[in-house]
Amino acid sequence: MSNTTRQEPLPEPLPEGECILWQGAPGWAGLARGAFRIWHVAAYFGVLGLWRAVALLVDGAPLASAITTALWFVPLALACIGILLVLAWLSSRATTYTITSRRVILQIGVALPITMNIPFGKIGAAALRPYGDDTGDIPLTLVAGERMPYWALWPHARPWRFTQPEPMLRAIPDAAAVAGILADALAATGPSTRDSGVPASTTWAGAPEHAHQRLGS
Secondary structure, three states, rough: OOOOOOOOOOOOOOOOOOOOOEEOOHHHHHHHHHHHHHHHHHHHHHHHHHHHHHHHHOOOOHHHHHHHHOOOOEEEEHHHHHHHHHHHHHHHHHEEEEOOOOOEEEEOOOOOEEEEEEEHHEEEEEOOOOOOOOEEEEEEEOOOOOOOOOHOOOEEEOOOOOOOOEEEEEEEEEEHHHHHHHHHHHHHHHHHHHOOOOOOOEOEEEEEEEEOOOOOO
């Protein structure tokens, strides 16, 4: 088993013959950039401040007054970015991604922990979206008929895929190697040997052991 970030126990033992191939978690900095869009938030407040300063100058206000007014946006921007950074850190701490020899498991959720099981038979395709460093995202396209609720997935979902949400392993360290592990596992099972009769499911923390629900139902 390769583990780039942490090793966490699964909610329940794996069936006989199934083993963990990789387990890890998203980096909080990558989540802050990719999921919580801190640079977009910073740019938004920058544009607001600039717009306000220009509007005051056009109205004839002194330059010093326009700059002072624009600077009032800085504390607000820092407060918002700080909140997003904390949320990204908490989300990273509460997340564990696991790739086994038969499925992908997402243990996610800060306030409401959720475990999502995605059998290989329900994965139509997997891709790699690398960043400038060794990190990256791995979105999973589900086969027709399988749908996961976007609200339950976020921020572990591919952006702008609302009608057909795609679960995504976000900000993974050494993403190329992890994508290779998943690709090899999918190839080893093959479309004809995957257990496609097992539906993708989700379990909320504290629910009875039998209370698995088919995603999207």
